Amino acid sequence: MNIPTRADIVIIGGGVMGVSAAYHLAKRGMKNIVLVEKEEFFGTGATGRCAGGARYQFSTEINVKLSIESLPMIERFKEEIGQAVNYRKCGYLLVATNEKDATIFRHNVELQNSLGVQTKLLSGNEVRERLPLMKFEDAIAGTFNQEDGIVDPNSVVAGYISAAQKMGVKALTRAQVTGIRVCEEEVEAVETTQGTIQTRTILNAAGPWAGQIGEMAGVQIPIIPIRRQMFTTNSLKEVPEDFPFVIDFAQSLYFHREGDGLLIGMSNRNEKPGFDQTIDEEFEFVNLEAAIERMPLLEQASRVSHWAGLYEVTPDAHPIFGGSNIKGFAICAGFSGHGFMHGPVAGKLMSEYMIDGKYSTLDVSMLDLARFEEGRLIKEYNVV
Numbered sequence: 001m002n003i004p005t006r007a008d009i010v011i012i013g014g015g016v017m018g019v020s021a022a023y024h025l026a027k028r029g030m031k032n033i034v035l036v037e038k039e040e041f042f043g044t045g046a047t048g049r050c051a052g053g054a055r056y057q058f059s060t061e062i063n064v065k066l067s068i069e070s071l072p073m074i075e076r077f078k079e080e081i082g083q084a085v086n087y088r089k090c091g092y093l094l095v096a097t098n099e100k101d102a103t104i105f106r107h108n109v110e111l112q113n114s115l116g117v118q119t120k121l122l123s124g125n126e127v128r129e130r131l132p133l134m135k136f137e138d139a140i141a142g143t144f145n146q147e148d149g150i151v152d153p154n155s156v157v158a159g160y161i162s163a164a165q166k167m168g169v170k171a172l173t174r175a176q177v178t179g180i181r182v183c184e185e186e187v188e189a190v191e192t193t194q195g196t197i198q199t200r201t202i203l204n205a206a207g208p209w210a211g212q213i214g215e216m217a218g219v220q221i222p223i224i225p226i227r228r229q230m231f232t233t234n235s236l237k238e239v240p241e242d243f244p245f246v247i248d249f250a251q252s253l254y255f256h257r258e259g260d261g262l263l264i265g266m267s268n269r270n271e272k273p274g275f276d277q278t279i280d281e282e283f284e285f286v287n288l289e290a291a292i293e294r295m296p297l298l299e300q301a302s303r304v305s306h307w308a309g310l311y312e313v314t315p316d317a318h319p320i321f322g323g324s325n326i327k328g329f330a331i332c333a334g335f336s337g338h339g340f341m342h343g344p345v346a347g348k349l350m351s352e353y354m355i356d357g358k359y360s361t362l363d364v365s366m367l368d369l370a371r372f373e374e375g376r377l378i379k380e381y382n383v384v
C-alpha cells in the first residue's frame with residue numbers, strides 16, 4: 001500500500017493502544033485515519049511481549065475503574081469484533097510477605113470492594129492452602145479475585161486492526177516515523193520512512209518509544225523504557241488447571257499457567273532505562289533460582305522459550321491520556337507495565353477525547369500530561 005499524502009488523523013504505533021484507538025475512532029465514523037507501525041507486524045512491541053494478564057486488582061481508584069470498563073470489553077470481544085481472545089479467568093493471587101505490603105493489600109481490597117470488585121483478602125494460611133505446590137511459609141496475607149485472568153494479546157491486536165481496516169483505516173507496517181513537522185505550535189505533518197503525511201492531528205501511541213515521538217514534536221513526555229523478561233517451561237502435569245496467576249509481590253516474581261507449563265517472570269529492580277530487548281542471562285538465572293525457591297518442582301523443569309520486552313514507565317505508574325502543548329498532538333501511552341488489559345477502554349477514551357473533546361465512558365482527565373509539571377501525581381502501588 002502506498003503511503004497516503006494526507007490524513008485526518010495519524011496514529012503512531014500499532015500496539016494495543018494504537019489499534020484500539022484506530023478501531024474506536026473509525027467506529028465513531030472518523031474517516032481518513034492512517035496508522036503507522038515501524039515493525040514488520042502489528043503488536044510486536046510491548047503488547048506482543050507481555051504476560052497477557054488482566055486484573056481488577058489495583059491500588060488506585062482510577063486504575064480499578066479502567067479495569068471495570070476494559071475487562072468486560074475483553075469479555076465481549078468475540079461478540080463485538082468477531083475474534084476469539086481466550087480470556088481465561090484463572091484469578092490473580094497476590095501474596096504479601098511483609099507487614100507493609102499486607103497493610104496496603106487490606107486497603108486495596110477495601111477500595112476494590114467499595115467499587116463493586118469482589119476481591120477477597122486471604123490469611124497467610126489460606127494462601128498456603130490454595131498453593132500446595134508452593135513454599136510460602138512467610139506469607140502474611142494474600143488477595144484473590146477469580147475474575148482476573150489471562151488473555152491472548154496477539155488476538156486482541158489482530159481483532160482490532162482487521163476490524164479497523166474493514167472500516168477504512170489505512171494501516172501500514174515498516175513505516176517508521178522519523179520526524180514531526182510543527183508550525184506555530186501546531187502539528188503539520190508526519191515524516192516516515194515511506195513518505196510524508198500532511199495532517200493536523202497525531203495520536204502518539206508509541207508505548208515505550210512515546211518519549212522519542214514526543215521529542216520530534218517538541219513535547220516532553222516522561223516515559224522511560226525499562227526491560228522486563230520472562231520464560232516458559234515444559235509441560236508440568238503437577239500444576240492444576242485452575243492454578244492462578246500468582247504474584248510474590250515483594251520479589252515482583254510471578255507465575256501463571258501457559259499451555260501445560262508455566263510462564264515465569266520477575267522484575268529486575270536494578271534494571272537501567274534503555275531500549276535493549278535482548279535477554280539478560282544473568283538475571284534470568286536470578287529469576288530461576290527465586291522461582292525454584294518458591295516452587296521446588298521447577299528444579300525438574302526445562303525452559304521452553306524466553307523473551308524480553310519494555311515497560312513504558314511514568315513517574316507515577318499511571319498512563320498519559322489527552323493533549324499536549326502542541327495543538328493536534330495527543331498522547332495515549334505510559335501504562336507502566338500493566339497497559340495491555342486497559343488497551344480496549346484506552347482506545348475508546350481517546351476516540352471520545354479526539355472527537356468530542358471530553359471523556360464520557362470514564363473521566364481520565366486527571367491523567368493528563370500536565371500533571372507531571374503541576375505535581376498532581378497519583379501513585380499506583382500494585383506494579384509488578
Ligand SMILES: Cc1cc2nc3c(=O)[nH]c(=O)nc-3n(C[C@H](O)[C@H](O)[C@H](O)COP(=O)(O)OP(=O)(O)OC[C@H]3O[C@@H](n4cnc5c(N)ncnc54)[C@H](O)[C@@H]3O)c2cc1C
Nearest residue numbers: 013015017038045046047050051053177207309339340341
Ligand atoms: C514483559 C512484559 C510483561 C507485561 N505484562 C503485562 C500483563 O500481564 N498485563 C498487562 O496488562 N500489561 C502487561 N505489560 C504491559 C503492556 O505490554 C503494555 O502496557 C502495553 O502493551 C502497551 O501498549 P502500547 O500500544 O502502548 O505499546 P506497544 O505495544 O509497544 O506499541 C507501540 C508501537 O509503536 C511502535 N513504534 C515505536 N516507535 C515508532 C516509530 N518511530 N514509528 C512507528 N512506529 C513506532 C512500536 O514498534 C510498537 O509496535 C507487560 C509488558 C512487558 C514488557
